[in-house]
Structure formats: structure tokens, C-alpha cells
Amino acid sequence: xxxxxxxxxxxxTPDDNEYRQARLAKLERLREAGVNPYPERYERTCMLxxxxxxxxxxxxxxxxxxxxxxxxxxxxxFLTLQDQSGRxxxxxxxxxxxxxxxxxxxxxxxxxxxxxxxxxxxxxxxGEKTVAARDFTFLGKTLRPLPEKWHxxxxxxxxxxxxxxxxxxxxxxxxxxxxxxxxxxTMRSLLEAEGFIExxxxxxxxxASGAAARPxxxxxxxxxxxxxxxxxxxxxxxxCIVGGFDKVFEFARCFRNEGMDPSHLQDFTMLEYYxxxxxxxxxxxxxxxxxxxxxxxxxxxxELEIQGETIDFGGTWPRVTFREMILEDCxxxxxxxxxxxxxxxxxxxxxxxxxxxxxxxxxxxxxxxxKAVSRPKLKAPTFITKHPIDLSPLAxxxxxxxxxxxxFQLVVNGWEVVNAYSELVDPIDQRRRLEEQSQLKSGGxxxxxxxxxxxxxxxxxGMPPISGWGMGIDRFCALITNQPNxxxxxxxxxxxxxx
RNA sequence: GGGGGCAUAGCUCAGUCGGUAGAGCAGCGCCCUUUUAAGGCGCGGGUCGAAGGUUCGAGUCCUUCUGCCCUCACCA
Numbered sequence: 001x002x003x004x005x006x007x008x009x010x011x012x013t014p015d016d017n018e019y020r021q022a023r024l025a026k027l028e029r030l031r032e033a034g035v036n037p038y039p040e041r042y043e044r045t046c047m048l049x050x051x052x053x054x055x056x057x058x059x060x061x062x063x064x065x066x067x068x069x070x071x072x073x074x075x076x077x078f079l080t081l082q083d084q085s086g087r088x089x090x091x092x093x094x095x096x097x098x099x100x101x102x103x104x105x106x107x108x109x110x111x112x113x114x115x116x117x118x119x120x121x122x123x124x125x126x127g128e129k130t131v132a133a134r135d136f137t138f139l140g141k142t143l144r145p146l147p148e149k150w151h152x153x154x155x156x157x158x159x160x161x162x163x164x165x166x167x168x169x170x171x172x173x174x175x176x177x178x179x180x181x182x183x184x185x186t187m188r189s190l191l192e193a194e195g196f197i198e199x200x201x202x203x204x205x206x207x208a209s210g211a212a213a214r215p216x217x218x219x220x221x222x223x224x225x226x227x228x229x230x231x232x233x234x235x236x237x238x239x240c241i242v243g244g245f246d247k248v249f250e251f252a253r254c255f256r257n258e259g260m261d262p263s264h265l266q267d268f269t270m271l272e273y274y275x276x277x278x279x280x281x282x283x284x285x286x287x288x289x290x291x292x293x294x295x296x297x298x299x300x301x302x303e304l305e306i307q308g309e310t311i312d313f314g315g316t317w318p319r320v321t322f323r324e325m326i327l328e329d330c331x332x333x334x335x336x337x338x339x340x341x342x343x344x345x346x347x348x349x350x351x352x353x354x355x356x357x358x359x360x361x362x363x364x365x366x367x368x369x370x371k372a373v374s375r376p377k378l379k380a381p382t383f384i385t386k387h388p389i390d391l392s393p394l395a396x397x398x399x400x401x402x403x404x405x406x407x408f409q410l411v412v413n414g415w416e417v418v419n420a421y422s423e424l425v426d427p428i429d430q431r432r433r434l435e436e437q438s439q440l441k442s443g444g445x446x447x448x449x450x451x452x453x454x455x456x457x458x459x460x461x462g463m464p465p466i467s468g469w470g471m472g473i474d475r476f477c478a479l480i481t482n483q484p485n486x487x488x489x490x491x492x493x494x495x496x497x498x499x
Numbered sequence: 500g501g502g503g504g505c506a507u508a509g510c511u512c513a514g515u516c517g518g519u520a521g522a523g524c525a526g527c528g529c530c531c532u533u534u535u536a537a538g539g540c541g542c543g544g545g546u547c548g549a550a551g552g553u554u555c556g557a558g559u560c561c562u563u564c565u566g567c568c569c570u571c572a573c574c575a
Binding site: 017018019020022069071072073074075076077078080089091093094095110111124125126128130144145146147148149150151152153154155156157158160161165169211212213214256258259260261262263264355409416419447472485495496497498 | 506509510511512523524525526527530531532533534535536537538543544548565566567568569570572573574575
């Protein structure tokens with residue numbers, strides 16, 4: 001299958017593209033000259049960033065990369081190579097490589113082609129560390145031109161559709177994805193150091209469970225039955241705890257068939273972990289430690305510049321209950337309003353407008369109220385705790401106040417980054433809570449959860465106290481790299497096909 | 500789904516009041532042994548996102564469509 005190319009690109013009629021024609025002709029001439037345009041390997045001894053640090057006079061270095069710029073003269077050429085580590089200049093002299101080989105540089109090489117250079121390190125008279133080629137190896141012919149060397153590629157659509165060009169031309173893009181990789185690696189190693197075991201749970205499921213969201217549906221041909229893509233790994237990871245794992249985690253690709261905007265993707269990565277014998281308060285303490293360690297490892301500081309503000313991740317983050325927060329921000333004490341109607345009146349009395357307020361239940365009213373009056377103000381990392389119980393069907397009921405859950409969310413810059421709770425491990429309460437959800441669902445609430453007998457069966461075999469935790473990796477990554485759109489931390493975001 | 504914006508050469512962008520589509524880089528040819536946005540001389544390259552309309556004449560004005568971005572709504 002060919003790459004997705006914009007309509008105005010000449011992919012549809014490649015033959016009339018002057019660049020492609022010229023390069024195909026060079027490809028032929030390379031072969032005629034006895035040069036393999038696509039050789040199988042190259043013995044590289046050094047990445048470019050490392051080679052730049054070598055002393056002048058270092059001999060016999062072998063570097064390789066893509067030619068990004070070329071300053072070709074009659075008998076001497078300077079080329080800039082690029083590999084994953086960065087860029088470096090190399091030089092090729094006709095006197096060193098011979099007339100025939102030099103002709104390859106002069107006549108058959110294009111920007112974008114791959115080259116291996118075997119030579120010696122020196123510094124040019126303009127102060128540029130350079131590898132002078134004793135000989136070189138042609139390592140790959142490109143048929144299309146790269147974007148312009150100075151401005152690179154900036155069209156957002158092209159960057160998303162042809163991310164390889166964005167990665168090649170914009171170092172910030174490459175650095176961002178390298179950072180995402182390091183973030184995941186650091187998280188994994190911290191969890192492993194803490195005794196967590198990485199597991200894998202099903203992506204294809206016969207029931208989409210573990211969160212309130214609309215799933216993607218598919219069809220299993222051999223079993224002739226509907227299949228759902230997972231919306232969360234939660235109930236499976238808790239089955240692992242039933243089975244005797246004490247600490248598990250999974251980097252779980254999840255899929256939700258809902259609206260897309262800069263902070264929601266239909267295809268995203270959640271990190272979830274579950275720890276036996278912890279409660280949500282243990283988990284808050286661990287969350288602080290985990291995130292602070294990650295940030296120190298990635299940036300060497302706990303103060304990040306996010307959307308024009310300096311956000312300090314240091315110290316102990318405030319823990320604020322839903323009730324306290326809403327009371328402070330709009331004067332409404334949610335505990336003083338036991339029913340949805342009473343709460344609705346109080347909200348109206350404060351002159352606060354909420355969309356569809358008349359059809360929301362008490363829990364959703366509280367949630368919407370929080371999102372309207374409190375969440376946008378939360379810039380520095382803050383733990384919001386004690387969510388309404390009916391918004392948390394899998395979370396443990398608080399022992400002192402049965403209307404709230406032992407739950408917290410970490411909010412930074414108005415984004416919910418972590419969601420965690422003491423898990424509900426009482427199978428009787430769980431059954432009741434899922435029955436309530438299932439009633440909501442049959443009443444038309446598409447996001448309500450379904451009854452999940454298989455999960456209840458597992459629960460009835462016994463669960464220890466558990467605290468579970470989930471982080472949107474894409475969101476966290478976008479947050480710490482200061483990207484307003486989640487697509488900027490996903491290599492190949494879903495795009496509608498052109499044509 | 501509502502509102503706003505964008506789409507011109509491979510890339511980055513100009514294009515005035517509606518009057519023969521331009522530049523830089525890239526490409527092609529020639530010259531060039533210390534360049535680094537290399538330089539010099541010369542030459543090509545366009546379905547102006549698509550379709551329709553207004554007009555003597557449309558890149559430009561109008562309508563519809565497609566894709567992308569922002570925003571509101573929905574959505575953890």
C-alpha cells in the first residue's frame with residue numbers, strides 16, 4: 001500500500017513529477033556505474049552527535065545518515081548528514097576518493113539520499129567539526145525531494161499525515177517523541193522498581209467494561225459474534241489481583257468512540273496500575289513521588305513552563321474534596337442539598353448556567369458544577385478527592401459518608417491527568433452499583449456501565465483491599481511538553497483520507 | 500452538530516481594485532578545492548483543493564463540496 005499523499009501532490013500521476021523522473025534517471029545511472037543504490041548494511045562505528053565530540057585527527061570513523069544539505073564544488077563537497085542523534089558535516093575531496101567516485105557525489109547524489117562516510121575527523125577553517133571522507137558508501141536513493149532546508153515543513157496537516165517529514169525536518173518534533181519514549185521507559189522502570197509486574201490484558205472484548213464510554217464495535221467472524229475494543233483495562237487488571245498478583249500495571253491502548261478535540265483522542269494510551277493493600281491516600285503519596293521522580297529524570301527540574309505559566313510540581317500537592325472546592329468557588333455546599341432538585345435550585349440561585357441542568361442527576365450536577373466553577377482555576381497540581389458515589393461505580397464507598405467515593409483525581413493546568421481510587425472490592429455492593437448503572441443505561445444514558453457478570457464472578461472469589469490508578473499518557477505527555485493538542489504527542493494521529 | 504479561519508510550484512510564501520500566475524529554496528545544464536541558507540551564469544517547473552455560478556475577463560467575487568486548524572456543544 002502506498003503512503004497517503006495529498007491530492008495536490010503528484011502521487012496520482014507520479015510519472016509527470018520532474019523530481020521523481022530526475023531521481024529515477026540517477027538511480028539507473030548509479031546501477032550502470034556499478035553502485036548498489038539500496039545496499040543491505042553499513043558498518044557504522046559512531047553516531048553523528050558522538051562523532052562531533054571526537055578530537056581532530058581521530059582516524060577511521062564510520063558515520064552514516066541522510067544528506068540534509070549539500071555544498072558541492074568542482075573537486076570538493078561539504079555535506080550535512082543527519083541521523084537520530086543529530087547532524088554533522090562531512091567533506092569529500094576528489095583527490096581523496098578518486099574522480100569516478102567523486103562524480104557520484106557531484107552528479108548522482110540528491111538531498112535526502114543516505115550515505116556512509118569512512119574518514120578522519122578535523123575542524124574546518126570556519127570552525128566546523130567535519131569528517132573528511134577517505135571513501136564513502138551510497139546507502140539509499142530517495143525518489144522525492146525533502147521539504148525546504150531552511151523553513152522545513154510547517155503545514156500542520158502535512159506534519160500529521162506525513163509525520164516522517166515532520167520528524168526529519170523539525171528537531172523539536174523528534175525531541176518530543178524521544179521524550180515520550182523516555183517518559184514511558186522511566187514510568188515502567190519506576191513501577192518495576194516498586195515491585196509492580198507488567199501484564200497484558202485483552203483489547204478485543206465481548207463486553208466493553210471498566211469505564212463510562214461508548215465503545216468501537218466490530219465483529220468476530222470465526223465466532224460470529226460482536227466484539228468491542230476495550231475502553232479501559234480496569235476490570236481485567238483487578239482480575240489479576242484476584243488471581244494473586246499484588247502489584248500489576250499495563251500500558252493499555254484504549255479506544256473510545258466519542259467526539260474528538262484537542263484533548264480527546266479516540267485511540268489513546270492509559271497507564272493503569274493496581275496495588276493490593278493500598279488505599280487511595282497511599283496512592284496519592286505514591287503519585288507525588290512517581291511524577292516528581294519522572295520529571296526530575298526527564299527535565300532535571302520540577303518547575304515546568306506550561307501555557308505561559310510556570311507550574312511547580314515540587315512539595316506536597318494540595319488535597320481538596322469536591323465539597324470544599326465547590327463551596328469555596330461558588331458558595332454552594334453540596335452536602336446541604338440531598339436531592340438533585342434541591343441542588344439545581346441552589347445552582348440557579350447562584351446564577352450559574354449549566355447546559356441541560358434539568359436532566360442531570362445529582363452526581364452529574366456536582367460534576368458539571370465543578371467543571372464550570374472549579375476545574376478551570378486549577379493550575380498547580382491539585383488532588384481533588386471524594387467524588388459523588390454515583391459517578392464512581394467501581395470505587396469504594398467512603399466509610400463515614402456513603403454518598404462519596406474514596407477517590408482522587410490529579411488536576412494540572414485544568415487537565416485531569418490521573419484518576420484513582422480505593423477499589424470497590426465488596427461484590428454485593430458492586431452488584432448493586434452495576435444494577436443502578438444498567439438501569440441508567442436502559443433509561444437511555446449511553447455512557448452508563450453495563451452489568452458485568454463475569455467480573456462479579458471474579459470478585460466473589462475474593463479481593464484484598466486495592467487501590468487502582470490510571471493516567472492518560474498522551475495527556476500527561478502533552479502537558480509536560482507544553483503541547484495544546486494531544487495529536488502533537490501521537491506519531492500518526494488518525495486522519496480522514498484525502499480523496 | 501453550531502460558529503470562525505486556512506488551502507497558490509516538491510517545500511516556505513507573495514499575489515494590490517477582478518485584467519498575461521511570482522520569489523526564495525529545491526530541480527536541470529555549465530563553472531567552481533574550505534563551504535555551511537555556499538557562490539556565479541543559464542533553463543525548466545502550476546488543474547491556484549474540487550465543482551458550479553457572476554463577469555468581456557476569476558487565484559481574487561458568490562454558492563456547494565472536500566480536507567485541515569481553532570472554538571462552542573457533546574465527551575473522561
